[in-house]
Amino acid sequence: MNYRTGIVSSLAEIGAPAWSALLATQRDGNPFLSYAFLHALHASGCVAPDTGWQPQYLALWQGDTLAAAMPLYVKSHSYGEYVFDWAWADAYQRNGLDYYPKLLSAIPFTPVAGGRLLARDAAARAALVELLCAQQEAAGMSSSHVLFAPQAQARQLQEAGFMLRSGVQFHWLNPGYRDFEAFLATLEHKKRKNIRAERRKVAEAGVTMRQVRGADAGEADWRLFHRCYANTYAEHRSSPYLNLDFFLRIGAAMPQNILLVIAARNGRDIAASLLIHSDDTLFGRYWGALEHVPCLHFETAYYQPLEFCIAHKIATFEGGAQGEHKMARGFLPQKTWSAHWLAHPAFADAIERFLERERGGIDSYIDELNDRNPFRQAST
Structure with missing residues (x-):
């Protein structure tokens, strides 16, 4: 299927009606993906090139209809992300390589899971992944990072050559x-x-x-x-x-x-x-x-x-990033997902081995936390 592709430096180039219509097809009601929230970040100057966040959204159009889009930024640092890659950047620097700029798909300063590959159907989502892969290589970036994605979208990115990383948050269930x-x-x-x-x-x-x-x-x-x-x-x-x-x-x-x-x-x-x-x-x-x-x-x-x-x-209260102390207040561990692509083959191999070990540690950590369940009996 033919799409008209675009890389936009401002959400205003897509516009609230088109963005909101696309979100309505996702059916998750995530307020952080709303035009109001993202545009406020941009218009207030909190997210801007001079703060290290350069918007570079991907968009696919079918005629006048926005078929797919992805919140995407060129980053010159790793602040405000909550999936930490400082050690990766340090390793690049120690080997005389540039880690920044990098590509990041996330909601700035917001460690909340939600759609990153926003698409009206499976075909548009697949085309969006292809556009991301083409863009990250054409732009000559060291890496691309898709943070707090739904597991299914993280798996789709894995099939496209990304590496998966898991983490832990604490949520209260009602x-x-x-x-x-x-x-x-x-x-x-x-x-x-x-x-x-x-x-x-x-x-x-x-x-x-x-x-x-x-x-x-x-x-x-x-x-x-x-x-x-x-x-x-x-x-x-x-x-x-x-x-x-x-x-x-x-x-x-x-x-x-x-x-x-x-x-x-x-x-x-x-x-x-x-x-x-x-x-x-x-x-x-x-x-x-x-x-x-x-x-x-x-x-x-x-x-x-x-x-x-x-x-x-x-039904759910997401208390924010990290915080094992939340368990004493009725919050339980939940796994989060991110996907990462690195252009340098040797570093990609080393980080993939690290992530395999880290995933095993995360799974053991969640098992340990569940053994310390704060409830007298399961609140189901």
Whole structure:
């Protein structure tokens, strides 16, 4: 089948109607793939060539219809990815080779699984993979990396010569809890006792909590959240990836997907977390505080969101990257997938051997974690 192919430097070149129509055929409702979220990253300058993220989206057209597309960036570093390849870059450098620039398909700063090979049908998806392979070779890149892809798409890329890498995240699953106490009742006694103690510490510190839906969040709420977010980065002697303009843009463009949890003490707002959700999944994203209160992070970023999931019958809460400590709060390990292609044959062979060993380690790690299941009995 003949397609008109394109490599675009801005999502605006595709346009919201065409992008949204293609997403509607994917049926996963992932808010991070939405035009609103991706365009906000680009328009706010958070994702731009001068920040090391140069958009280079792949697109296949049939007439005026967008048949397939892939979020793709030329990267000059490995920040904001959450599938770490710093050791690979270091090995290249030690051997006098350039690892950057590289190609990356991911949602910037967002370790959330979702479609990367967006296509209306199998034929268009196969053509998109062919276009990616042709582009990575024609551009002379050291490598291509497709992060947090669905397993089926990762396998399709493996058939095209990519190497697979697995990782672990922690997700909370809601079988239909009546309320937070019903959830606690399923946990081991010690885990249940610790959660109650953490929540009690926050309440006894005089902290009150409120949940603000996106449609009700005003500019003052977003300015507060950004202050908290930026302050927490500063306390860790780091620079935030996202700016106030980005938060204001998603607040205006996708309020139906947004939840802010705000903590106050003595009439003053002191902490906030931002969560993004679809109809069936809540995604923990960012948090920050202006002053320290013991256990406030757990209340703001975990327990309040869990209450939201229960109240709104949301089936899954993805708590973000890493974090074995989440298991004590009812989160269970889930495997993630990424796919990697390296142009240099010797390095590709060495990394493939490394990934084989790493996959075995990941599988053993997940088995070990499952042996430490925090529930008294399976909550099915």
